[in-house]
Amino acid sequence: MHDSMPQNDGFTLGKCVVILSGGLDSSTLAYYLVDRGWEPHALTFRYGQKHEKEIQYASKIVQNLGIPHYIVNLDSLQPLLNNSSLIQGSNEAIPHLESPKQRTLAVLEKTVVPFRNGIFLAIATGYASNIGAGSIFYGAHFSDYAVYPDCRPEFVHLMQKAIQAGTDSEILLKAPFVHMSKAQVLNVGAQLSVPFADTWSCYKGEKIHCGVCPSCIERKKAFLEGRLDDPTEYARRL
Amino acid sequence: MHDSMPQNDGFTLGKCVVILSGGLDSSTLAYYLVDRGWEPHALTFRYGQKHEKEIQYASKIVQNLGIPHYIVNLDSLQPLLNNSSLIQGSNEAIPHLESPKQRTLAVLEKTVVPFRNGIFLAIATGYASNIGAGSIFYGAHFSDYAVYPDCRPEFVHLMQKAIQAGTDSEILLKAPFVHMSKAQVLNVGAQLSVPFADTWSCYKGEKIHCGVCPSCIERKKAFLEGRLDDPTEYARRL
Numbered sequence: 001m002h003d004s005m006p007q008n009d010g011f012t013l014g015k016c017v018v019i020l021s022g023g024l025d026s027s028t029l030a031y032y033l034v035d036r037g038w039e040p041h042a043l044t045f046r047y048g049q050k051h052e053k054e055i056q057y058a059s060k061i062v063q064n065l066g067i068p069h070y071i072v073n074l075d076s077l078q079p080l081l082n083n084s085s086l087i088q089g090s091n092e093a094i095p096h097l098e099s100p101k102q103r104t105l106a107v108l109e110k111t112v113v114p115f116r117n118g119i120f121l122a123i124a125t126g127y128a129s130n131i132g133a134g135s136i137f138y139g140a141h142f143s144d145y146a147v148y149p150d151c152r153p154e155f156v157h158l159m160q161k162a163i164q165a166g167t168d169s170e171i172l173l174k175a176p177f178v179h180m181s182k183a184q185v186l187n188v189g190a191q192l193s194v195p196f197a198d199t200w201s202c203y204k205g206e207k208i209h210c211g212v213c214p215s216c217i218e219r220k221k222a223f224l225e226g227r228l229d230d231p232t233e234y235a236r237r238l
Numbered sequence: 239m240h241d242s243m244p245q246n247d248g249f250t251l252g253k254c255v256v257i258l259s260g261g262l263d264s265s266t267l268a269y270y271l272v273d274r275g276w277e278p279h280a281l282t283f284r285y286g287q288k289h290e291k292e293i294q295y296a297s298k299i300v301q302n303l304g305i306p307h308y309i310v311n312l313d314s315l316q317p318l319l320n321n322s323s324l325i326q327g328s329n330e331a332i333p334h335l336e337s338p339k340q341r342t343l344a345v346l347e348k349t350v351v352p353f354r355n356g357i358f359l360a361i362a363t364g365y366a367s368n369i370g371a372g373s374i375f376y377g378a379h380f381s382d383y384a385v386y387p388d389c390r391p392e393f394v395h396l397m398q399k400a401i402q403a404g405t406d407s408e409i410l411l412k413a414p415f416v417h418m419s420k421a422q423v424l425n426v427g428a429q430l431s432v433p434f435a436d437t438w439s440c441y442k443g444e445k446i447h448c449g450v451c452p453s454c455i456e457r458k459k460a461f462l463e464g465r466l467d468d469p470t471e472y473a474r475r476l
Contacts, residue, residue: 161400
């Protein structure tokens with residue numbers, strides 16, 4: 001397994017904090033970190049998302065891995081972020097994509113929760129300082145580049161600088177998948193035997209994946225492009 | 239009043255978010271923004287601080303000013319930040335300073351809550367995006383420079399860059415007092431008739447200000463240096 005993984009970039013292996021949503025990317029990242037010999041402490045956030053069901057899936061992943069996990073309750077942010085279609089009480093419905101033509105930037109931008117990763121990483125920074133972890137990881141990847149500014153390498157770089165200045169420390173912020181497509185991330189996950197069925201992507205958060213929200217579309221597309229079996233049960237395959 | 243205030247640096251006046259703890263500096267900042275024609279929306283944070291009493295004082299300030307106010311419940315962060323003496327359940331006691339000799343950096347550092355302002359500013363960024371506010375303000379000042387890295391101009395500069403990259407926006411992060419001493423901030427407040435008695439500084443959060451914690455010491459010192467009457471009732475004057 002180690003041979004097929006990217007080389008460690010020279011960090012001291014050890015305690016780190018990882019942001020874990022319960023989706024494909026962050027779950028793969030958690031497996032990747034354990035495989036590489038890190039000691040990840042996972043943070044999962046409840047922030048008024050309609051798909052808070054993802055938190056149960058994050059819990060399955062940490063149970064599989066046997067790593068420490070803390071669920072941070074940020075329900076209080078719901079009224080502060082409620083212009084996003086992903087947030088409970090929003091006037092915006094989660095986009096429903098019947099055809100690839102509907103997948104425009106303007107539609108996808110309704111699924112942005114502004115500075116969500118900034119908020120999660122700031123809290124991860126406080127936690128990392130508190131427990132003496134030298135690195136913070138999150139699962140940003142290139143397929144999210146166009147829509148989500150807080151998944152871009154420029155942001156990772158600048159946020160690390162702000163974190164170091166704001167803590168007077170050398171804490172590293174790492175997004176090892178930031179130059180990979182979601183399909184490539186899935187292939188890393190497949191090599192690590194990540195139980196993809198124990199992950200959740202759907203923004204609607206109903207009984208099974210809806211299959212038509214932007215996140216379900218991305219999930220299906222990544223399995224197809226990555227030439228991997230998709231174990232997900234979708235309400236609509238399209 | 240306007241003549242004695244620093245000039246506006248060319249921002250579009252308008253809607254902004256201000257971090258308001260209920261202490262002297264952030265309360266003065268809220269008054270300053272209203273005086274300068276801004277429309278501040280105040281955010282106050284409950285994060286497991288022993289002195290959560292400060293929140294009542296923040297509420298007095300916004301009532302005086304008649305501005306929107308939202309109290310963000312981050313109680314969930316308490317176990318993530320509990321190495322700081324300021325947090326409930328910490329093994330560290332709030333330092334008690336009987337003489338100026340005890341005011342060493344090592345002692346004062348026990349009062350750091352790691353990346354606290356980073357966390358508050360990240361949430362303020364999400365909120366600013368949500369309500370279309372172009373600027374975020376907080377009351378960092380030079381007297382906090384040595385102990386609190388997230389009050390330094392370098393941090394303000396880098397955090398603004400991270401905020402802009404992470405939101406793909408031109409949101410401005412401003413700390414107008416960052417080069418002033420606390421005594422100078424108090425003088426700005428006195429010119430604006432800030433009701434200093436409606437502010438709270440004490441880290442212990444008991445019935446009246448203790449007078450011996452680092453924050454009480456700073457409060458007393460600022461009134462003395464600023465040659466202003468101190469309306470605060472202290473349990474011990476020293």
